[in-house]
Amino acid sequence: MFWILQRNFFNAQAFERLQDELQARGTPHAVVDLRMRDRLPLAIETVPELDIDGPVFVLGSSSLGQAARRKGWAPGYFDQGLDYRELLQHYADRMLNADAVVAPLDQAYWWRTRERLFVRPADDHKAFTGQVMHREDFESWRERVLALQRSGAWQALGGDDLVVLASPKDIHAEYRFHVVAHRVVTGSQYRLGRQSCLDARVDPRVRDYAQACVDTWSPNPAFCLDIADTPQGLKVLEINAINSSGFYASDLGRLVRAIDALDPEHESREHHEPEGSTP
Structure with a gap:
């Protein structure tokens, strides 16, 4: 899998962590800048020409996703099933x-x-x-x-x-899970009450709930699922495009391995991780 990363989209520390993981695995990747074709709000942003043979995964804005689609990069950018009406239809009472x-x-x-x-x-x-x-x-x-x-x-x-x-809801804590191939591969708490709180230690009950939601419905081969812990129990907050979502304290090694495994050539070489391991 060839990764294309948009510069200055993610915070600098997270971007550095991701690049370190890609380099450690020897995963080919490139960092690109989006350029405005015209100085107009609706101008199409362009990316440099890259000579890539094989599957491509992009991380950055939806504009980079549109560029990936125009260039025929696949799997590229996952943006299907993100309309809130679909979440209400499939998750029903699980929704916050x-x-x-x-x-x-x-x-x-x-x-x-x-x-x-x-x-x-x-x-x-x-x-x-x-x-x-x-x-x-x-x-x-x-x-x-x-x-x-x-x-x-x-x-x-x-x-x-x-x-x-x-209606407004009370929320105790919020979590983000990265889902790839119908499996929660890593996750992080990112809010406690109204305060930012990044913690890679995720209560297994929250992770299990996230996986149960994934088993009910997955809009894409890869996406981010946000879960809220509330006075009424665990609830689905929203789904986001995995290509444009923050990592928080998630295990980026697990994420990179899971995305690379979407490429059958990598999948055949990967060792299977033990079931039930925490993200």
């Missing part, structure tokens, strides 16, 4: 926001007259950051977005874009 309503922004009138509501994009492009908003703040923000659209100004979010509306 199982009560969510998905609607276009211009039709997202205040739901159930709640004073506070959690709002996030329905797709994985993250046009805005998911957050809890008061009713007045949400209505004011929505009107500003729609007014900008009516003015003809370019913006990442428009009235026809889908948003998720749900």
Whole structure:
């Protein structure tokens, strides 16, 4: 597997850890910069020409994923099944926001007259950051977005874009798991309460829950699954493209081995890791 890494996308320490793992394994890789073809918001970003023969995996922005698709690099970038509606359909009551309503922004009138509501994009492009908003703040923000659209100004979010509306939830801790070939291969706690807290030591019950969710449905051969520990038990927060997701304290050696194993030539040479080992 040939890896292509986008420079300055991940934090410097994580990027260095990843490069160290790739070099230790002798995995071929290249670091690229995305360049704007024009100084326009919708310009297509380009990557340098690379002479690559065989499977390619990219790590970076969705723009790098689009470039990979244009160049025919495979497996490239995994971005199927990331629409929030699919998560609600497949994970149902496992979802933290199982009560969510998905609607276009211009039709997202205040739901159930709640004073506070959690709002996030329905797709994985993250046009805005998911957050809890008061009713007045949400209505004011929505009107500003729609007014900008009516003015003809370019913006990442428009009235026809889908948003998720749900009641606010209490969360004790949050975890990220890297899933490859229907298997949780590594994971990390990344939040405790409202504070950032990176910890590679993941409670086996959380990992087992993540694997149970994966066994229920996997949108891609590789993806990231975020799990929340809540007063109502463990719940699915969201799924993200593995190519663009932060590593936190995950074991990058395990991740590199798992991605390389998607290449049949590498798979035949890999030693099988013991079942039940913690990420």
